[in-house]
Amino acid sequence: DTEVTQTPKHLVMGMTNKKSLKCEQHMGHRAMYWYKQKAKKPPELMFVYSYEKLSINESVPSRFSPECPNSSLLNLHLHALQPEDSALYLCASSQGGAHYEQYFGPGTRLTVT
Amino acid sequence: QQQVKQSPQSLIVQKGGISIINCAYENTAFDYFPWYQQFPGKGPALLIAIRPDVSEKKEGRFTISFNKSAKQFSLHIMDSQPGDSATYFCAASKEGSGGGADGLTFGKGTHLIIQP
Numbered sequence: 376d377t378e379v380t381q382t383p384k385h386l387v388m389g390m391t392n393k394k395s396l397k398c399e400q401h402m403g404h405r406a407m408y409w410y411k412q413k414a415k416k417p418p419e420l421m422f423v424y425s426y427e428k429l430s431i432n433e434s435v436p437s438r439f440s441p442e443c444p445n446s447s448l449l450n451l452h453l454h455a456l457q458p459e460d461s462a463l464y465l466c467a468s469s470q471g472g473a474h475y476e477q478y479f480g481p482g483t484r485l486t487v488t
Numbered sequence: 489q490q491q492v493k494q495s496p497q498s499l500i501v502q503k504g505g506i507s508i509i510n511c512a513y514e515n516t517a518f519d520y521f522p523w524y525q526q527f528p529g530k531g532p533a534l535l536i537a538i539r540p541d542v543s544e545k546k547e548g549r550f551t552i553s554f555n556k557s558a559k560q561f562s563l564h565i566m567d568s569q570p571g572d573s574a575t576y577f578c579a580a581s582k583e584g585s586g587g588g589a590d591g592l593t594f595g596k597g598t599h600l601i602i603q604p
Contacts, residue, residue, distance in 0.1 A: 379531075406584075406589065408591055410591070410592075415597075416596070416597075417577055417594035417597050418532065418577075418592070418594055420592065420593075423590065425584060430584055431584065431590065433591075465531050465532070469589055475520040475522075475581055475589035476537060477522070477534065477581075477589070477592060478534060479524075479531035479532045479533070481530055482530075482531050484529075
C-alpha cells in the first residue's frame with residue numbers, strides 16, 4: 376500500500392483566515408514533503424521533514440508554517456495568505472535512508488480570495 | 489537556474505506507437521531519476537525510476553534509458569494507449585543532509601496525447 380491521504384480536498388480561504396492542511400501516511404515512511412503546484416507547472420518543493428525534523432525549507436514565506444507531530448502526520452498551517460498562493464498543495468512521503476521513492480497524495484486545491 | 493530540462497513540451501502519438509520524452513540534468517550529485525504521470529486534478533504517480541549504475545530499466549510498457557556521460561535520460565512508452573494521455577514529469581534527487589533523499593527537482597513536464 377502506497378497511500379498518502381490529504382485533507383481537505385478543496386479549501387477556500389480569505390486573506391485574513393488561518394487554516395491548516397493535513398497529510399497522513401501509514402507506510403512507516405520516515406521522510407515527508409510539501410510541494411506547491413501551480414496550474415500547468417511542475418511541483419515545487421517547499422519543505423522536507425526527515426525523521427520528524429525539518430531538514431529543508433526552500434525559502435518559503437513565513438505565512439506557511441509546517442509541523443510534523445509524529446512520523447505519520449504532516450501539517451501545513453496557513454495564515455495571511457495572498458491570492459497568488461492559490462495552488463494545488465501536494466504532500467509526499469518516502470521510506471528514508473537509501474529508499475528515495477516518493478509517493479504523492481491527491482493534493483489540496485487551495486483558493487485564496 | 490533550471491536543473492532538469494525536459495522536452496518536448498507537448499507530444500501527440502498515434503495509438504500503438506512509441507512515445508519518447510527526454511530529460512537532461514546539470515547537477516552531477518543527482519543519483520536518482522524518477523518519472524511521474526499526472527492526470528488533471530490528481531497527484532503525481534510514480535511510474536518508474538532509475539539509478540546511475542544502470543543504463544536501462546524496463547517495467548511493462550515503460551522503459552527508462554540513462555546516459556550518465558551525457559547527463560541525459562529518457563522515457564519510452566511502448567504500444568501507447570489513449571489511457572496514457574497525461575502529463576509526464578521527469579525528476580531528479582540526491583541524498584539529503586537529514587538522512588534519506590532531498591526533495592525532487594522536476595522538469596517542466598510533457599503533455600502527452602495518444603490519438604485513437
